[in-house]
Amino acid sequence: MVLTESNIEGAATAPQWWREAVIYQVYPRSFQDSNGDGIGDLPGITKQLDYIASLGVDIVWISPFFKSPMKDFGYDVSDYCDVDPLFGTLEDFDRLLARAHALGLKIMIDQVLSHCSEQHPWFVESRQSRDNPKADWYVWSDPQPDGTPPNNWLSVFGGSAWQWDARRRQYYMHNFLASQPDLNFHHPEVQQAHLDSMRFWLERGVDGFRLDACNFHFHDRQLRSNPPATNRDTKTVQDTNPYGMQAHVYDKTQPENLRFLEKIRSLLNEYGAIAIGEVGADDSLGVMAEYTADDNKLHMAYSFNLLTPEVSAHYIRTQVEEFETRVKGGWVSWSVGNHDVVRVMSRWGGKNATPQFAKMMLALQLALKGTPCLYQGDELALTEADIAYEDIQDPYGITFWPEFKGRDGCRTPMPWLADAPYAGFSEHKPWLPVPPEHAANAVAVQDQLADSALNYARHILRWRKQFPQLTRGEIVFFDAPEPILALRRDLPGHASIVAAFNLGDQPVSFSWPQAEGARQLTEVGLPGTLNGTELELPAFGAWFGELA
Structure with missing residues (x-):
């Protein structure tokens, strides 16, 4: 949760x-x-x-x-x-x-x-006939009575997800390129x-x-x-x-x-x-x-x-x-x-x-x-x-x-x-x-x-490897005005770490009472200043602190 x-x-x-x-x-x-x-x-x-x-x-x-x-x-x-x-x-x-x-x-x-690939030996064999050992290794289907594909599925790369194959006189499915036939995982x-x-x-x-x-x-x-x-x-x-x-x-x-x-x-x-x-x-x-x-x-x-x-x-x-x-x-x-x-x-x-x-x-x-x-x-x-x-x-x-x-x-x-x-x-x-x-x-x-x-x-x-809070801790977010993202990482037995980030290209500041008294982790090496409860961040700045 x-x-x-x-x-x-x-x-x-x-x-x-x-x-x-x-x-x-x-x-x-x-x-x-x-x-x-x-x-x-x-x-x-x-x-x-x-x-x-x-x-x-x-x-x-x-x-x-x-x-x-x-x-x-x-x-x-x-x-x-x-x-x-x-x-x-x-x-x-x-x-x-x-x-x-x-x-x-x-x-x-x-x-x-x-x-x-359509050049994989599995598909090369599958497309040869409807009764070979790998005939059902791919998703094949007969056309509708009017010759159109069996349904409306689309390819991620554009167009229908179905490609006609003249050898089997069936369509095969491809979610991506027509040269990338989909395998039949029901087999x-x-x-x-x-x-x-x-x-x-x-x-x-x-x-x-x-x-x-x-x-x-x-x-x-x-x-x-x-x-x-x-x-x-x-x-x-x-x-x-x-x-x-x-x-x-x-x-x-x-x-x-x-x-x-x-x-x-x-x-x-x-x-x-x-x-x-x-x-x-x-x-x-x-x-x-x-x-x-x-x-x-x-x-x-x-x-x-x-x-x-x-x-x-x-x-x-x-x-x-x-x-x-x-x-x-x-x-x-x-x-x-x-x-x-x-x-x-x-x-x-x-x-x-x-x-x-x-x-x-x-x-x-x-x-x-x-x-x-x-x-x-x-x-x-x-x-x-x-x-x-x-x-x-x-x-x-x-x-x-x-x-x-x-x-x-x-x-x-x-x-x-x-x-x-x-x-x-x-x-x-x-x-x-x-x-x-x-x-x-x-x-x-x-x-x-x-x-x-x-x-x-x-x-x-x-x-980061020095702080198990950042690798194993839970996460809490604080309400802050855009473009500031403020959060805390908690791990029992360790001091909580608070951090805030300015995603914008202009300086920002906001009141952050939950971070009051935190010791700034200057080793992070990012510009930011906390004065009491007021956090000031330059453009694309960040601030990390450790709560007592």
Whole structure:
């Protein structure tokens, strides 16, 4: 339940390690190129693991690197048990894993189970006939009498969720690209095949999985059409996309998925591994709570709710409080950036965002109850790149241009060296351009600046580990005027920590009697002053204190 000023219930118990961890997401195509082909790879990640370890994070989430025709840049898998040659070899992955473990880092890999590539041998066989051994491994359906698809389901990437196949003279379902057919999870052999592929990676030593689109696994057996949406999903779908016009009652988030997640959890328990599930749903908070309840499904739910264009203190408070109200003992991972959304410096910081905004936003993320997930480059305060139409690679952006430019702007290469070609990412032209403003903020530049966003990230990530209140404590929010977010973290046996954040680009002040007498935690290194009960915060400022 959400704690109130007069209601602090129960004693906190020592949580599992992953509740105290910080996740760092690596998008391998754009992290570090080791062989000069302009595309990042596994040896490149291995080369930069010392950098990742220097941040003070605990888990490295690596986006898909499996064999793939790359029509959706690895989220269209053609072999779940091998590395795509673009990224290296299985031996390269083993070396990456060994080096990460030597540095005290855990490796979590992306699993795209709901759909695969049309080039996967499973689908190649399935589409050959209606009576082959894998004929029912995918969602096939006859057309309606007039030849139209069986229902009104839509693809997230635009258009119908059904693609006609001339060989079987049937439609197959695809929630994303037509080249990404959806697997039929009602078939027990499909479930077992995925559990087997996960075991393959667990045997190699991976520490966990990030489950992509984990509420898309099952569909309604009757293929009933979705009703119109009463409230549009604006958290995971752009308002230019008709996908949000439907209430997704039948095409995803089916009750059968709970049992499959329990099977995954049983497998993970054999290896002491973890799973975090990406949840995009009409009622995402409710699904997240359900999928993490009872300690027998997901360890954590990955939230889209802070990846939206909307930003306000009220909005952030509402999302956290609503999740806490409905969580039922589960756990959430809060992220403000990833490979699918505009970078937070531009999305929430706006045109006036400075490195100070990046520092404040990281401090805020680390103050929330949950496991923080950071996206590569956000520690450098990188802004969204402006990609010219002729350079766009993302099929999503190509479809919805110019109202939606796709996801390439947050996927540009990591800048390592300001003066090197392509900012030290590659010796040859990379798959996406490196903006000059990113090169100016390269790792090597910020390494030398004591007050850089990068060095601040290193400092506060380690500082947070000293305070179990911030990793294990309950959370309370205070009423404060916009754009101030004020909160408290409570853990029995420890002094409470209070914190306030100015999300605006102008100085603010407010009366905060609940923080009176608190000792300022100056080690946080963010500008803010508490005089008695009056808190003054500069633009993008923050303040932390410890109550006696």
